[in-house]
Amino acid sequence: xxxxxxxxxxxxxxxxxxxxxxxxxxxxxxxxxxxxxxxxxxxxxxxxxxxxxxxxxxxxxxxxxxxxxxxxxxxxxxxxxxxxxxxxxxxxxxxxxxxxxxxxxxxxxxxxxxxxxxxxxxxxxxxxxxxxxxxxxxxxxxxxxxxxxxxxxxxxxxxxxxxxxxxxxxxxxxxxxxxxxxxxxxxxxxxxxxxxxxxxxxxxxxxxxxxxxxxxxxxxxxxxxxxxxxxxxxxxxxxxxxxxxxxxxxxxxxxxxxxxxxxxxxxxxxxxxxxxxxxxxxxxxxxxx
DNA sequence: CTTACGGCCTGGGTGC
DNA sequence: TGCACCCAGGCCGTAA
Numbered sequence: 428x429x430x431x432x433x434x435x436x437x438x439x440x441x442x443x444x445x446x447x448x449x450x451x452x453x454x455x456x457x458x459x460x461x462x463x464x465x466x467x468x469x470x471x472x473x474x475x476x477x478x479x480x481x482x483x484x485x486x487x488x489x490x491x492x493x494x495x496x497x498x499x500x501x502x503x504x505x506x507x508x509x510x511x512x513x514x515x516x517x518x519x520x521x522x523x524x525x526x527x528x529x530x531x532x533x534x535x536x537x538x539x540x541x542x543x544x545x546x547x548x549x550x551x552x553x554x555x556x557x558x559x560x561x562x563x564x565x566x567x568x569x570x571x572x573x574x575x576x577x578x579x580x581x582x583x584x585x586x587x588x589x590x591x592x593x594x595x596x597x598x599x600x601x602x603x604x605x606x607x608x609x610x611x612x613x614x615x616x617x618x619x620x621x622x623x624x625x626x627x628x629x630x631x632x633x634x635x636x637x638x639x640x641x642x643x644x645x646x647x648x649x650x651x652x653x654x655x656x657x658x659x660x661x662x663x664x665x666x667x668x669x670x671x672x673x674x675x676x677x678x679x680x681x682x683x684x685x686x687x688x689x690x691x692x693x694x695x696x697x698x699x700x701x702x703x704x705x706x707x708x709x710x711x712x713x714x715x716x
Numbered sequence: 717c718t719t720a721c722g723g724c725c726t727g728g729g730t731g732c
Numbered sequence: 733t734g735c736a737c738c739c740a741g742g743c744c745g746t747a748a
Contacts, residue, residue, distance in 0.1 A: 428740070459725095484741095506740055507727090522727095541726045543741065582719055591742085598741070648728090648740080688721070689741080 429504040430484060431565055431596030432639035433650050433658065437510055438481040440653030444512055445488075445535070449475045452528035460505075460524070460539065462547035470498065470548050471527070483561050483595025486510065487553060497552045505543030507648065511536050511655050540649065565596035566636050573629040577617045584620065584628075585613035586687035597632070600645055600667045603692050605631045607666045612698040613686040619701065638663065666692040 429437070453471045458464035474490040477497075481487070488500040502510065507522075515526075515534040525537035525546070537546070549556050563572055576594065580587055587593050588602045597605075606613050608631035611624060620628070644650060644658030647668065651657055665675050669692060670683040679696040 430741095503742085505742075540728075541740080543725070545742090580718085586719080589741090690739085 428506050428598060428600060428647060429508065429644075429650055430598030430601050431481075432601070432636055432660065433644035433652075434481050434484050434486060434504065434596075435566075435640050436643045436652045436658065437504070438479055438486055441479045441486070441510065441512070441535075444533070444653075445476045445479050445529075447476065448533075449473065449530040450490075450527050451530050452526075454526040454528075456524040457542065458524070460542040460544055460546060462545065466548045466550070467500070467546065470550070471500065474498065482553075482558050483564060483591055484598070485558060487558070489552075499549040499552050499556075501545070501547045501549060501553075501556060501558070502537070503545040505539065505541065505545065507540040508544035509536075509538040509649070509651055510653055511538065511651070512653055513655075561591050561595040562593045563595065565594050565601075565632055568594070570626055570629045573632075574622055574625040577620070577625055577628075578622065580617040582617060583613065583687055584611060584615050584617045585689070585691060587617050588632075589687060589689065596636075599689050599691075600647070600664070601632070601635055601639065603667050604665055605635045606698065607693060608635060610697050612700050613691045613693055614684075615701045666694065668692065 450471050450473070453468060455464060455468070461467055474492055476488055477491045478489040479486065484503060486502045490498045490500060512533055512535050515528065520538050522540045523536050523538040524542070527535040529535060563576060577587055585602055585606065588597050588605070589599070603613065605628065609624070609628040611620065611628055639645060639660040642658055642660040642663065643652055643656070645660040645664065646657035647661050666681050669681045671680050673679070674681060674694040674697060677694065677696045679694055681692055682695050683690055683692050685691065
């Protein structure tokens with residue numbers, strides 16, 4: 428599942444080979460995950476890739492044409508999206524849906540089993556695009572901004588970390604891993620966290636994301652980088668998908684519960700549950716008094 | 717405005 | 733062998 432570290436790894440791989448190359452031809456298989464396929468088909472051929480960069484979990488291709496007009500192509504990998512550069516004669520993996528021919532004789536392919544990914548051509552560049560709605564980059568923000576963004580919020584901390592309008596880049600894996608490192612229960616209300624706890628969380632997020640990038644991401648389902656290689660951070664997960672296994676700190680079995688509509692893994696000993704509001708007293712109970 | 721939640725998209729894995 | 737069902741992340745509509 429591509430989150431910030433996986434997208435960063437893919438982008439680093441693409442940065443090494445794509446800038447300066449021209450897209451000579453584009454071919455599709457299925458197109459239902461593309462915002463406006465005709466737009467993409469019409470506008471991409473002939474464009475030169477000026478830059479490739481990551482914006483949260485989005486990949487941005489900055490494009491220029493002969494008249495130096497700036498446009499962009501936005502790709503979100505969803506859950507199972509892959510962007511791989513390959514020789515055109517290489518065997519085609521199942522579920523490959525976009526083929527970008529490049530002027531150096533190579534091919535860039537988009538493969539996506541579930542097609543939860545999204546592709547969009549931005550004729551006016553990134554202004555006013557979905558990118559404008561996103562919050563602070565989880566990796567580029569500082570501790571002060573991070574704390575201010577979360578302080579006083581009434582939502583559960585996990586929901587806020589996952590909300591791309593608050594913080595961009597975090598997904599289910601890195602949220603759970605960061606909360607475990609910071610010893611914060613996923614269902615805690617953000618407003619109940621002291622500034623020092625938010626500071627600890629900030630440091631945990633940075634540590635987890637940086638280590639995951641160093642190991643080229645987590646290959647839990649079918650994630651691979653732009654050269655088709657798997658990451659290794661899944662071997663370092665402390666809680667994610669470890670229900671029933673022992674906590675690395677205290678040996679307590681890891682639990683799983685749904686928080687913010689997502690499977691959430693945590694250590695019930697290291698990450699204390701928030702005080703639950705007292706249950707409404709049943710009517711029968713008052714009769715007994 | 718903020719928050720919570722359910723449903724939808726798709727197809728691989730699982731369990732019977 | 734087949735098949736029903738669960739689940740993943742983002743997004744959207746609805747309700748409080």
